Amino acid sequence: MPLEPVVPLLPEVLGGPTHHHLPLLLDLSFREGYVRSIIYVSLYVSLTAVALSTLFSVPVAILVGFSEFPGKQFVKSVVNTGMGFPSVVVGLLVLFAVSNQGPLGSLDLVFTREAMIMSQFVLATPPITAITLAAVSGVDDGVRDAARALGGTRLDVALVVLKEARYGIATAILAGFGRAVSEVGSVLIVGGNITGADGISKTRTLTTAIQLEARQGQYETAMVLGAVLVALVLTVNAVVVHFGDEGVAG
Amino acid sequence: MLRATAVSQSFGGERVLDDLSIEVDAGEVLGVIGPSGVGKTTLLRTLALSLEPDEGSVTLEGTDVWAAGEADRLALRRRVGMVFQEASLFDGSVGHNVEYGIRVRKPWSDRIAAAVGLAGPPDAVHESLDVVGMTDKVNQHADSLSGGEAQRVSFARALAYDPDVLLLDEPTSDLDPRNTAVIEEAIDEARNRGIGVVVATHDMHQAERVADRVAVLLDDGVTEVGPTDVIFDDPTDERTRKFISGELVY
Ligand SMILES: Nc1ncnc2c1ncn2[C@@H]1O[C@H](COP(=O)(O)OP(=O)(O)OP(=O)(O)O)[C@@H](O)[C@H]1O
Numbered sequence: 001m002p003l004e005p006v007v008p009l010l011p012e013v014l015g016g017p018t019h020h021h022l023p024l025l026l027d028l029s030f031r032e033g034y035v036r037s038i039i040y041v042s043l044y045v046s047l048t049a050v051a052l053s054t055l056f057s058v059p060v061a062i063l064v065g066f067s068e069f070p071g072k073q074f075v076k077s078v079v080n081t082g083m084g085f086p087s088v089v090v091g092l093l094v095l096f097a098v099s100n101q102g103p104l105g106s107l108d109l110v111f112t113r114e115a116m117i118m119s120q121f122v123l124a125t126p127p128i129t130a131i132t133l134a135a136v137s138g139v140d141d142g143v144r145d146a147a148r149a150l151g152g153t154r155l156d157v158a159l160v161v162l163k164e165a166r167y168g169i170a171t172a173i174l175a176g177f178g179r180a181v182s183e184v185g186s187v188l189i190v191g192g193n194i195t196g197a198d199g200i201s202k203t204r205t206l207t208t209a210i211q212l213e214a215r216q217g218q219y220e221t222a223m224v225l226g227a228v229l230v231a232l233v234l235t236v237n238a239v240v241v242h243f244g245d246e247g248v249a250g
Numbered sequence: 251m252l253r254a255t256a257v258s259q260s261f262g263g264e265r266v267l268d269d270l271s272i273e274v275d276a277g278e279v280l281g282v283i284g285p286s287g288v289g290k291t292t293l294l295r296t297l298a299l300s301l302e303p304d305e306g307s308v309t310l311e312g313t314d315v316w317a318a319g320e321a322d323r324l325a326l327r328r329r330v331g332m333v334f335q336e337a338s339l340f341d342g343s344v345g346h347n348v349e350y351g352i353r354v355r356k357p358w359s360d361r362i363a364a365a366v367g368l369a370g371p372p373d374a375v376h377e378s379l380d381v382v383g384m385t386d387k388v389n390q391h392a393d394s395l396s397g398g399e400a401q402r403v404s405f406a407r408a409l410a411y412d413p414d415v416l417l418l419d420e421p422t423s424d425l426d427p428r429n430t431a432v433i434e435e436a437i438d439e440a441r442n443r444g445i446g447v448v449v450a451t452h453d454m455h456q457a458e459r460v461a462d463r464v465a466v467l468l469d470d471g472v473t474e475v476g477p478t479d480v481i482f483d484d485p486t487d488e489r490t491r492k493f494i495s496g497e498l499v500y
């Protein structure tokens with residue numbers, strides 16, 4: 001029951017009254033705005049990145065899965081290599097891209113959420129593409145043939161495959177979200193772990209906050225943030241599994 | 251009505267169909283018999299307009315299918331139905347499966363309305379399930395059907411959108427006598443509706459029972475096509491005679 005220690009803490013963290021019999025939260029009472037803003041930034045950046053990555057990865061996986069072309073094996077191995085690509089290096093590359101010398105320098109994106117979204121997009125895309133590709137390739141050829149033989153257009157066939165592969169695709173999105181939200185290196189580099197003068201997070205995420213709080217010896221805060229992160233991942237997991245069960249109209 | 255003229259088809263340099271011509275008319279059942287691996291499935295996929303022949307032409311009521319544009323070809327393809335050796339049902343209820351061909355022929359506005367429950371299943375779903383004796387299973391999930399039931403649903407799925415031609419690939423190869431009888435009655439019903447039916451089978455007795463005409467496919471093409479009783483009782487081709495009598499063993 002990993003949720004148990006988390007759930008009673010959440011209302012406190014998210015703005016409930018401070019209970020003094022919970023000493024763990026004592027020093028959080030004046031920081032709830034801080035904690036909330038961190039959760040918001042984490043969710044905003046990761047969900048946006050994963051949503052964009054899904055819109056990109058799923059069609060790509062379907063195209064690659066459906067067609068035969070000479071470089072197909074190469075594309076697959078690039079995607080698989082991308083899954084293990086060190087996130088710090090991704091951060092470094094994105095930071096360079098948005099820096100003054102970089103191709104996107106004119107957009108002024110250094111230490112912004114947009115830059116964080118970019119690096120998380122790069123991180124989430126390989127797992128989402130690879131797992132979706134595996135799920136799509138696993139769909140029985142017979143089902144595809146049947147959809148076509150029954151008069152389906154290419155789009156109809158793709159929709160059938162999407163539906164048959166929905167659990168695998170849900171898993172892919174989850175894996176992408178898991179990688180994005182729990183990753184420290186690249187968001188630290190491109191985001192800078194910044195809070196405003198009012199102590200509200202600008203580019204500080206749960207992970208970068210945890211490493212900062214832990215380094216400063218604020219173990220309670222770090223623990224609570226860690227628990228929030230775990231709860232978040234578990235909740236998203238549950239939601240995705242639930243939708244997978246419901247099925248999609250197709 | 252549906253005619254293949256001098257079609258050839260090779261896979262990796264190996265010629266499976268060689269200069270083969272065959273035709274099926276409205277309201278007749280054409281049996282295609284021949285040993286395993288001779289190209290019955292390949293011929294049916296060619297007739298189903300899902301496999302473009304290397305040489306030769308396929309016409310539906312005089313229109314050359316592979317000379318037509320993509321949109322016209324889709325319209326032609328939608329007048330032909332094919333039931334595969336494997337049932338390959340979609341993940342969903344029996345009704346969902348049987349409605350599939352009707353659904354993909356509808357405009358998207360109607361499809362979305364049906365998906366959100368604004369429109370019930372069309373009468374044709376019930377009628378074609380009735381032909382295979384499966385009306386009571388309309389809400390059952392396809393996964394939970396027996397092999398024979400799945401094959402019957404697969405038949406109903408192709409019958410539901412009222413094709414002009416129905417191609418059946420070994421429709422009863424894995425079935426017990428009772429399910430086989432149901433399918434053979436359904437073939438009769440399809441003929442009564444004016445559908446041209448092609449049945450590929452290695453069960454010669456089945457061809458004798460259901461077909462009006464029989465085509466015998468031996469290794470390099472059709473050896474003989476003719477009325478069922480002529481093929482079985484008085485074949486002109488020596489190799490046909492040997493195949494029918496079982497002297498020619500493959
Ligand atoms: N897509 C394909 N790629 C390569 N070879 C193929 C393909 N489809 C069929 N073949 C080959 O063509 C030959 C004929 O196959 P086909 O499936 O048409 O035979 P069949 O008469 O239906 O056999 P069976 O009675 O066993 O179903 C076989 O040698 C098969 O290996």
Ligand SMILES: [Mg+2]
Nearest residue numbers: 290291335419
């Ligand atoms: Mg076959």
